[in-house]
Amino acid sequence: MLAARSRLPDLAAVTRVDEVGVAERVARFTSRSIKKESKVEALKMVLSMIDLTTLEGQDTPGKVRQLCQKAMHLHDRRPGLPHVAAVCVYPTLVAVAKRALGDSGIKVASVATAFPSGMAPRRVKIEETKIAVGEGADEIDMVISRGAFLAGDYAAVFDEIAAIKEAAQGAHLKVILETGELGSLDRVRRASVLAMHAGADFIKTSTGKVQPAATLPVTLVMLQAIRDYHAETGRMVGMKPAGGIANAKLAIHYLVMLKETLGNAWMTPDRFRFGASSLANDVLMQIEKQLTGRYQSADYFSRD
Amino acid sequence: MDRPARASALAFEGGWTYSPAPESTEHVRIDERYGLFIGGEFVRPAEGRYFPTLNPATEEPIAEVALATDPDVDRAVRAARAAFEGPWSRMKPIERGKYVYRLARLIQERSRELAVIESLDGGKPIRESRDIDIPLAAAHFFYYAGWADKLEYAFPGRRAAPLGVAGQVIPWNFPLLMLAWKIAPALACGNTVVLKPAETTPLTALKFAEAVQDAGLPPGVVNIVTGAGETGAALVNHPGVDKVAFTGSTEVGKIIQRSLAGTGKRYTLELGGKAANVVFADAAIDQAVEGIVNGIFFNQGHVCCAGSRLLVQESVAEEVIDKLKARMETLIVGDPLDKNTDIGAINSQAQLEKIRSYLEIGLAEGAEMHQSSCPVPERGWWCRPTLFTGVSQSNRIVQEEIFGPVLAIQTFRTEEEGLAKANNTPYGLSGGVWTDKGAKVFRMTRGIRAGVVWANTFNKFDPTAPFGGYKESGMGREGGLHGLDAYLDLDA
Numbered sequence: 001m002l003a004a005r006s007r008l009p010d011l012a013a014v015t016r017v018d019e020v021g022v023a024e025r026v027a028r029f030t031s032r033s034i035k036k037e038s039k040v041e042a043l044k045m046v047l048s049m050i051d052l053t054t055l056e057g058q059d060t061p062g063k064v065r066q067l068c069q070k071a072m073h074l075h076d077r078r079p080g081l082p083h084v085a086a087v088c089v090y091p092t093l094v095a096v097a098k099r100a101l102g103d104s105g106i107k108v109a110s111v112a113t114a115f116p117s118g119m120a121p122r123r124v125k126i127e128e129t130k131i132a133v134g135e136g137a138d139e140i141d142m143v144i145s146r147g148a149f150l151a152g153d154y155a156a157v158f159d160e161i162a163a164i165k166e167a168a169q170g171a172h173l174k175v176i177l178e179t180g181e182l183g184s185l186d187r188v189r190r191a192s193v194l195a196m197h198a199g200a201d202f203i204k205t206s207t208g209k210v211q212p213a214a215t216l217p218v219t220l221v222m223l224q225a226i227r228d229y230h231a232e233t234g235r236m237v238g239m240k241p242a243g244g245i246a247n248a249k250l251a252i253h254y255l256v257m258l259k260e261t262l263g264n265a266w267m268t269p270d271r272f273r274f275g276a277s278s279l280a281n282d283v284l285m286q287i288e289k290q291l292t293g294r295y296q297s298a299d300y301f302s303r304d
Numbered sequence: 305m306d307r308p309a310r311a312s313a314l315a316f317e318g319g320w321t322y323s324p325a326p327e328s329t330e331h332v333r334i335d336e337r338y339g340l341f342i343g344g345e346f347v348r349p350a351e352g353r354y355f356p357t358l359n360p361a362t363e364e365p366i367a368e369v370a371l372a373t374d375p376d377v378d379r380a381v382r383a384a385r386a387a388f389e390g391p392w393s394r395m396k397p398i399e400r401g402k403y404v405y406r407l408a409r410l411i412q413e414r415s416r417e418l419a420v421i422e423s424l425d426g427g428k429p430i431r432e433s434r435d436i437d438i439p440l441a442a443a444h445f446f447y448y449a450g451w452a453d454k455l456e457y458a459f460p461g462r463r464a465a466p467l468g469v470a471g472q473v474i475p476w477n478f479p480l481l482m483l484a485w486k487i488a489p490a491l492a493c494g495n496t497v498v499l500k501p502a503e504t505t506p507l508t509a510l511k512f513a514e515a516v517q518d519a520g521l522p523p524g525v526v527n528i529v530t531g532a533g534e535t536g537a538a539l540v541n542h543p544g545v546d547k548v549a550f551t552g553s554t555e556v557g558k559i560i561q562r563s564l565a566g567t568g569k570r571y572t573l574e575l576g577g578k579a580a581n582v583v584f585a586d587a588a589i590d591q592a593v594e595g596i597v598n599g600i601f602f603n604q605g606h607v608c609c610a611g612s613r614l615l616v617q618e619s620v621a622e623e624v625i626d627k628l629k630a631r632m633e634t635l636i637v638g639d640p641l642d643k644n645t646d647i648g649a650i651n652s653q654a655q656l657e658k659i660r661s662y663l664e665i666g667l668a669e670g671a672e673m674h675q676s677s678c679p680v681p682e683r684g685w686w687c688r689p690t691l692f693t694g695v696s697q698s699n700r701i702v703q704e705e706i707f708g709p710v711l712a713i714q715t716f717r718t719e720e721e722g723l724a725k726a727n728n729t730p731y732g733l734s735g736g737v738w739t740d741k742g743a744k745v746f747r748m749t750r751g752i753r754a755g756v757v758w759a760n761t762f763n764k765f766d767p768t769a770p771f772g773g774y775k776e777s778g779m780g781r782e783g784g785l786h787g788l789d790a791y792l793d794l795d796a
Binding site: 015016017018020021022024025031032033034035036037038039041042045224227231255259260262263264265267 | 313314315316317318319320321322323324325431435586587588589590591592594595626634643644740760761
């Protein structure tokens with residue numbers, strides 16, 4: 001089945017993107033007014049879609065265990081809240097996270113392929129992917145070789161994604177385009193098409209290490225690429241904006257955009273994720289505000 | 305090739321839905337009954353008759369307004385004449401400009417109230433009245449206020465003098481905005497005005513009259529008379545009027561033009577349209593789809609420059625139509641005061657009946673009709689976003705202005721064919737072109753015979769840009785430098 005679609009598509013035939021038009025459409029999403037029950041429902045949905053992330057050189061097993069605890073128990077004082085979708089770490093900490101999360105149902109995502117730059121030989125990237133999966137990663141967040149993509153060597157990028165997909169041995173593959181380095185929405189759209197045809201289960205905006213990270217316009221272009229790919233092949237690819245989504249209001253804008261672009265079938269953690277480290281607490285604060293009518297001090301929410 | 309269903313298979317209904325988000329109406333003050341605004345005061349109409357203005361979303365009356373008859377119109381024109389010959393035409397232009405600025409600021413200050421009233425009275429979504437109508441109305445006053453003392457620079461080497469009393473008749477689709485288009489340039493150029501708002505949407509004009517009082521304008525510079533077609537005819541035909549400015553249907557425009565023949569009155573007419581929105585295969589398709597939606601569903605399609613004919617290049621026609629249908633499913637039709645409403649109420653029962661008759665005509669002509677599946681409220685006047693495929697140039701729904709959320713879709717193969725179809729209409733108010741190729745943009749925009757042609761966008765308005773029609777879409781221009789010309793007598 002995969003073989004049938006593993007052909008490099010003609011990227012020159014991919015529809016063009018008009019940045020002014022994209023900005024106008026985004027402005028319509030951000031002017032939606034989400035209040036009352038629909039807001040509480042959205043906030044809970046956001047929590048369930050978070051990939052709680054720590055990707056620092058100074059990460060320790062202790063910090064990862066702490067994060068896993070948070071992932072499972074976001075705010076136990078308020079019953080009925082969901083847990084996050086996944087915890088996202090470096091390959092060396094996958095085993096720690098896997099053990100800490102146990103049978104909670106929370107996935108372990110590992111970045112791989114010389115994250116964040118992707119500047120390593122392909123065999124190293126393949127090996128790294130295999131190690132992460134071997135340690136128990138359920139999901140692999142890979143980066144594309146932006147250098148090759150920008151140079152127009154689409155076949156190399158395509159083959160590499162396909163190779164990592166194979167090395168991931170069934171683990172969910174999220175392909176990071178690092179849109180902040182692509183330079184135009186036209187390229188974002190083409191990179192999305194390329195990644196999906198090469199086998200991506202999710203496409204993801206950013207590593208979080210490059211500015212700008214996720215933006216609403218970039219995410220809209222990727223969602224539209226997902227929609228058209230689905231229309232063409234019937235396969236539903238997921239979307240993960242990552243980096244820069246720090247507050248609940250912005251996260252709700254993303255949900256509005258998701259709902260009005262891809263519809264209900266994508267409104268689930270299986271098809272949409274937020275890559276974020278500080279989003280969860282703001283969402284929790286807003287939930288408390290909605291339910292109690294008052295803002296609570298930030299000290300009532302654990303910082304991990 | 306067997307292909308899975310396209311984007312139209314996406315599920316938008318149900319799931320997470322938006323809770324009602326009604327705009328507050330607490331800050332809004334509407335009187336039970338309004339008189340005529342003549343000579344700086346609200347006065348009783350001569351015959352003492354009043355008529356209700358209805359909320360099209362509920363069919364409930366909002367307020368009563370006076371019915372102006374011949375003696376009232378005469379009184380208003382006399383008041384305007386007295387003000388013209390008295391203070392207004394003698395005032396230093398810089399002082400006149402200050403008054404116009406003051407009106408601009410008052411519109412801004414009262415924008416929340418005006419936006420709510422515009423939506424209550426006319427049925428348009430609050431998002432549009434709040435973000436488009438009212439800010440643009442203020443912008444027109446600001447823009448023309450700036451010209452008041454600079455007319456000699458607008459027309460170098462020529463002496464510019466005001467015309468006198470302007471009789472102005474405006475439609476119900478953009479009540480306050482059309483008022484601004486008419487009154488701002490007229491006042492800036494030193495004219496006085498008698499304005500008749502449409503009978504279904506008089507309220508923001510009457511609120512504007514209050515602002516005129518608060519701004520301290522000399523009495524009689526601005527007069528507002530309310531009523532229906534007969535009142536408008538009395539105003540247009542009044543011998544004391546020096547200039548007629550009309551926005552409305554081509555049918556009425558022709559009657560006015562006939563009645564003005566030989567009177568020596570100056571006039572500008574901004575009439576109907578049946579604009580072509582031309583989408584080429586190399587366009588940014590997703591943004592073009594958005595532009596098509598804005599072109600025809602903006603303000604329920606009650607837009608004279610609406611892109612009511614879609615001409616799409618055949619190789620992308622299927623994709624565009626599928627995406628359009630999917631996008632239509634996400635349009636929210638309902639309470640105009642809800643901040644999430646995309647399409648509000650049809651302005652009047654008469655207009656709804658007219659739109660429905662065209663839907664029947666389209667079906668009887670053998671066209672295929674598609675409507676979005678959204679629910680609409682039980683009371684009030686509503687029309688779901690609608691498109692017709694399988695139509696040709698000879699279909700009435702392609703030729704005639706429907707003035708509702710109804711799009712007629714045709715395909716074309718070559719650029720020449722697209723252009724020929726775009727121009728094959730008695731109208732020529734606006735047009736749109738969607739392509740990634742710059743050269744094609746220039747060829748098409750030069751080729752389309754219409755007053756405004758947009759490229760890779762649609763329905764964009766700005767006070768600095770002239771607006772007006774070719775052919776049966778009218779004569780004269782409003783907005784920009786050209787808009788001054790319409791209110792001035794220019795000596796060589």
